Amino acid sequence: MWPLTSFWSTDVALMQQEAGMTDALNSREQGQTFAPRFDAQGLLTAVVVNSADSTVLMVAFMDEEALEATRNSGFAHFHSRSRGRLWKKGETSGHVLAVDRILVDCDQDTLVLFCNPAGPTCHTGARSCFYRELKGATLHPVTS
Numbered sequence: 132m133w134p135l136t137s138f139w140s141t142d143v144a145l146m147q148q149e150a151g152m153t154d155a156l157n158s159r160e161q162g163q164t165f166a167p168r169f170d171a172q173g174l175l176t177a178v179v180v181n182s183a184d185s186t187v188l189m190v191a192f193m194d195e196e197a198l199e200a201t202r203n204s205g206f207a208h209f210h211s212r213s214r215g216r217l218w219k220k221g222e223t224s225g226h227v228l229a230v231d232r233i234l235v236d237c238d239q240d241t242l243v244l245f246c247n248p249a250g251p252t253c254h255t256g257a258r259s260c261f262y263r264e265l266k267g268a269t270l271h272p273v274t275s
């Protein structure tokens with residue numbers, strides 16, 4: 132009898148904790164509630180895809196403010212880590228991204244934004260930031 136009580140209560144506490152975590156996980160993965168999971172820096176990853184042809188245009192980071200601005204305006208906003216502030220894509224170039232749809236992944240820490248780009252998405256002038264392909268050890272222009 133001696134240690135059973137303490138083992139039992141510890142086990143139950145752990146089981147309850149685990150069940151609670153499982154419920155939260157299930158609801159995040161299967162439910163309808165949008166519960167974005169920002170990382171320790173308050174950011175989540177956003178992959179921008181061209182609505183017209185499904186090519187990947189860019190990857191950037193959103194904090195809560197950028198996500199709100201995107202949802203409210205219909206234009207992609209990000210958090211600039213280098214400038215440490217809200218950044219509307221195209222705010223200086225005019226090459227804004229009009230958001231069609233937002234897909235949310237299983238654990239809600241990554242978004243895919245289907246967008247209509249108003250111009251080249253990359254600051255280099257390329258249509259996509261992913262304009263090079265690694266072949267062996269060297270980079271080559273993406274041709275298709």
Ligand SMILES: [Zn+2]
Nearest residue numbers: 253254255260
């Ligand atoms: Zn780029």
